[in-house]
Amino acid sequence: MLSRTASNLFWMGRHLERAETAARLLDVGQRITLLPNTDAGYQNEWNSLLQASGTAGVFARKYGEATQEKIEEFIFFDRDNPSSVVSCIEKARESGRIVRTALTSQVWDALNVTYQELRRIERTPREQLDTASLTDFTTGHTSTVRGAINATQLRNDGWHFMNLGYSLERADATARLLDVKYFVLLPRIEFVGSGLDSYQWQVILRALSAHRAYHWAYGGDITAGRVADFLILNGESPRSLITSLYEAVWHLEGLARRYGPDVPASARDKAREVLDALQERDIEMIFDEGLHEFLSWFIGELASVSALVHQDFLLGGA
Amino acid sequence: MTGGKMGHYNEMFEGESVRDPYARLSQWVGTMPDDFRQMKQAEAEALFRRIGITFAVYGEGGDPDRLIPFDMMPRVFEQAEWRKLERGIKQRARALNAFLRDVYGRGEIIRAGRIPARLVYQNEAYEKAVVGIVPPRGVYSHIIGIDLVRTGKDEFYVLEDNCRTPSGVSYMLENREIMMRMFPQLFRNNRIEPVDQYPALLRRTLESVAPPKCTDRPTCVILTPGHFNSAYYEHSFLANLMGVELVEGQDLFVDGEFVYMRTTTGPRRVDVIYRRIDDPFLDPLCFRSDSMLGVPGLMDVYRSGGVSICSAPGAGVADDKAIYTFVPEMIRFYLGEEPILNNVQTWTLWKDDDYKYVMENLPDLVVKEVHGSGGYGMLVGPKSTKEEIELFRRKIEANPSNYIAQPTLSLSTCPTFVEEGIAPRHVDLRPYCLCGDRIELVPGGLTRVALREGSLVVNSSQGGGVKDTWVLSE
Numbered sequence: 032m033l034s035r036t037a038s039n040l041f042w043m044g045r046h047l048e049r050a051e052t053a054a055r056l057l058d059v060g061q062r063i064t065l066l067p068n069t070d071a072g073y074q075n076e077w078n079s080l081l082q083a084s085g086t087a088g089v090f091a092r093k094y095g096e097a098t099q100e101k102i103e104e105f106i107f108f109d110r111d112n113p114s115s116v117v118s119c120i121e122k123a124r125e126s127g128r129i130v131r132t133a134l135t136s137q138v139w140d141a142l143n144v145t146y147q148e149l150r151r152i153e154r155t156p157r158e159q160l161d162t163a164s165l166t167d168f169t170t171g172h173t174s175t176v177r178g179a180i181n182a183t184q185l186r187n188d189g190w191h192f193m194n195l196g197y198s199l200e201r202a203d204a205t206a207r208l209l210d211v212k213y214f215v216l217l218p219r220i221e222f223v224g225s226g227l228d229s230y231q232w233q234v235i236l237r238a239l240s241a242h243r244a245y246h247w248a249y250g251g252d253i254t255a256g257r258v259a260d261f262l263i264l265n266g267e268s269p270r271s272l273i274t275s276l277y278e279a280v281w282h283l284e285g286l287a288r289r290y291g292p293d294v295p296a297s298a299r300d301k302a303r304e305v306l307d308a309l310q311e312r313d314i315e316m317i318f319d320e321g322l323h324e325f326l327s328w329f330i331g332e333l334a335s336v337s338a339l340v341h342q343d344f345l346l347g348g349a
Numbered sequence: 350m351t352g353g354k355m356g357h358y359n360e361m362f363e364g365e366s367v368r369d370p371y372a373r374l375s376q377w378v379g380t381m382p383d384d385f386r387q388m389k390q391a392e393a394e395a396l397f398r399r400i401g402i403t404f405a406v407y408g409e410g411g412d413p414d415r416l417i418p419f420d421m422m423p424r425v426f427e428q429a430e431w432r433k434l435e436r437g438i439k440q441r442a443r444a445l446n447a448f449l450r451d452v453y454g455r456g457e458i459i460r461a462g463r464i465p466a467r468l469v470y471q472n473e474a475y476e477k478a479v480v481g482i483v484p485p486r487g488v489y490s491h492i493i494g495i496d497l498v499r500t501g502k503d504e505f506y507v508l509e510d511n512c513r514t515p516s517g518v519s520y521m522l523e524n525r526e527i528m529m530r531m532f533p534q535l536f537r538n539n540r541i542e543p544v545d546q547y548p549a550l551l552r553r554t555l556e557s558v559a560p561p562k563c564t565d566r567p568t569c570v571i572l573t574p575g576h577f578n579s580a581y582y583e584h585s586f587l588a589n590l591m592g593v594e595l596v597e598g599q600d601l602f603v604d605g606e607f608v609y610m611r612t613t614t615g616p617r618r619v620d621v622i623y624r625r626i627d628d629p630f631l632d633p634l635c636f637r638s639d640s641m642l643g644v645p646g647l648m649d650v651y652r653s654g655g656v657s658i659c660s661a662p663g664a665g666v667a668d669d670k671a672i673y674t675f676v677p678e679m680i681r682f683y684l685g686e687e688p689i690l691n692n693v694q695t696w697t698l699w700k701d702d703d704y705k706y707v708m709e710n711l712p713d714l715v716v717k718e719v720h721g722s723g724g725y726g727m728l729v730g731p732k733s734t735k736e737e738i739e740l741f742r743r744k745i746e747a748n749p750s751n752y753i754a755q756p757t758l759s760l761s762t763c764p765t766f767v768e769e770g771i772a773p774r775h776v777d778l779r780p781y782c783l784c785g786d787r788i789e790l791v792p793g794g795l796t797r798v799a800l801r802e803g804s805l806v807v808n809s810s811q812g813g814g815v816k817d818t819w820v821l822s823e
Contacts, residue, residue, distance in 0.1 A: 032612060032613045032614075033594050033596060033600055033610060033611065033612055033613075034600070034611040034612055034613055035596075035597065035599065035600050035611070037613045125576075128576055129575075129576045131585055132585050132586075132588065132589040132595070188613060192613075286613075290613070290614050293614070293615070294613070294614050294615065344613040345613070346611065347600070347609075347610065347611015347612055347613075347615065347616060
């Protein structure tokens with residue numbers, strides 16, 4: 032397979048997942064601001080979202096002070112924000128168009144419809160749109176595309192590359208969403224363990240469409256330890272760090288098997304190493320280490336895996 | 350329906366009666382209810398859009414996903430008509446390749462005084478960088494699209510040759526595919542020669558011109574300028590049907606004596622490149638240094654026999670509108686045969702007599718730019734206003750050698766579905782001739798139709814449509 036084709040498939044997966052993350056971030060922000068809050072007011076919560084998605088700088092330069100409307104515009108519609116829903120879906124569709132022949136018509140249809148619908152939403156006056164429907168739109172359509180991929184695509188290297196993109200991006204996204212919590216709480220450490228604290232954890236769960244799953248898995252109260260355990264170390268949780276990384280390893284193994292020993296597998300080796308390191312930890316160790324420090328380490332490791340994928344497969348040995 | 354307007358040959362009729370090849374079609378149309386036709390037309394459009402066949406029109410902006418209009422009424426040739434066309438097309442293809450081999454070699458035809466040296470060696474498309482190189486099997490142009498028009502039952506004229514990278518073949522294939530899908534009954538009642546072997550023949554042709562240094566089964570690729578190109582759909586369509594990679598310049602690199610593509614399993618050698626980018630962009634080290642589309646060093650590998658490029662760089666010198674007037678001469682000179690297909694009478698405006706005649710008769714003539722294509726920069730005298738003609742006259746005066754003129758041909762018409770039902774519309778034909786170890790032609794081609802009443806311009810960039818083209822078997 033051409034390296035460029037693989038690259039487009041990989042990034043198509045990443046951008047679709049990233050679009051979903053942007054929508055979920057919007058949802059988290061929206062719910063957090065509904066709380067009777069800390070003395071820093073709304074701005075603090077919204078800033079925390081931008082911090083977590085790594086786009087605070089871009090936002091500040093373009094919009095200055097944060098308001099809910101500006102942030103919604105920025106996270107959902109703004110093409111100057113490379114991580115906005117619109118940016119990501121446009122890029123995913125562009126990648127898909129370039130590698131049209133590597134996609135089934137079902138996948139292309141789903142992707143193209145998502146894009147066409149999004150164009151329609153863009154033309155709708157903003158006051159007619161509410162945050163919840165924007166989030167639902169995004170998660171609904173990206174699920175359709177993912178479903179089409181897994182129901183109709185050949186299980187060949189292209190499929191592995193798409194899913195590799197998805198799983199690495201998802202691991203990254205969950206880590207970043209968890210980090211939002213860190214930023215929100217940072218200024219007022221005395222809130223830890225309070226009612227507000229557990230409400231915020233619940234918001235994170237909701238944003239990951241995981242609050243019901245959490246109750247099935249753990250029953251009872253929402254505590255920081257359990258939620259973090261669910262989203263980091265629980266292998267049943269579909270968006271946990273460990274599940275996402277496990278899938279990435281699985282797809283990298285698939286590629287290594289397919290391509291044989293002549294093609295370097297440094298990305299697989301690295302991903303395995305990170306997975307091992309995750310499996311050695313329990314949630315107490317992570318809290319002792321510091322949640323933020325742990326997440327920063329993890330996000331850094333993911334970036335290394337991604338760079339190695341590039342090096343192993345996407346340069347074409349030139 | 351009747352024999353159509355005075356003066357234009359309607360391919361469906363002989364006097365007032367329907368010609369044999371159209372007999373069954375005529376019944377089919379006659380019994381088709383209006384609402385059924387509209388339903389089918391909508392279905393065809395949905396199919397095209399779904400498959401993604403769209404055509405971006407140069408310079409018009411607007412919807413990049415525009416559809417090329419598809420007319421469901423096929424155009425039909427009977428076997429005897431087609432055989433004559435086929436012989437004529439293959440003859441022309443042989444002569445054009447012989448000409449290219451000659452002008453990049455000893456230039457016998459120029460020494461013999463049959464073609465002025467200036468027209469060849471000072472031609473923009475003449476590529477000094479490939480003088481002396483003889484590509485595998487002496488073939489320079491591997492896919493030749495020859496545009497034909499018909500003016501009477503047995504009168505066909507060649508309008509122009511396309512020796513570089515003629516486009517449109519995907520429409521030939523898709524039009525047939527969609528017709529078969531929508532009207533299987535038609536294909537059971539008529540014995541129609543298939544065209545779907547084209548991609549396999551194209552691949553075979555490309556493999557047959559593998560470079561001398563290639564010892565295994567050759568690896569072929571299609572080189573595209575990228576997905577912003579208006580013909581990108583065709584590039585990906587052909588790559589898909591041939592089972593070869595669709596590459597961009599950035600996917601290829603030169604290392605030592607060979608060209609490689611970057612794949613997920615490392616570099617893979619490429620032997621034959623079917624390029625869909627123009628000469629100046631092929632290699633920034635040899636041609637335009639600002640080209641981002643090409644492959645640095647490609648021409649060195651080409652010269653030393655490490656890769657084949659189809660069509661060969663410099664092949665464009667044979668399809669120039671000025672060179673066109675000499676193709677019958679080429680056929681006599683290289684093949685010792687008389688041309689089977691006629692050229693349209695052509696006045697070249699750099700000759701004083703021709704210039705004088707053309708300027709006096711502008712309202713009756715068609716004037717074209719020597720290097721123009723796609724129906725741009727041309728004047729159709731009888732269809733233009735006085736102002737348009739005067740405007741064009743000034744353009745000619747400024748640079749006469751940039752133009753040729755031809756009589757306004759009475760193009761044949763074919764019955765075509767229009768708003769009000771069915772009506773005659775002007776058509777042309779572009780068959781695709783493949784030249785490798787053999788010369789092949791699939792029975793069919795792309796019929797373009799001028800959908801506006803009375804219009805003679807069939808280019809898709811000027812609002813033309815397409816039809817399925819049938820060749821009936823015996």
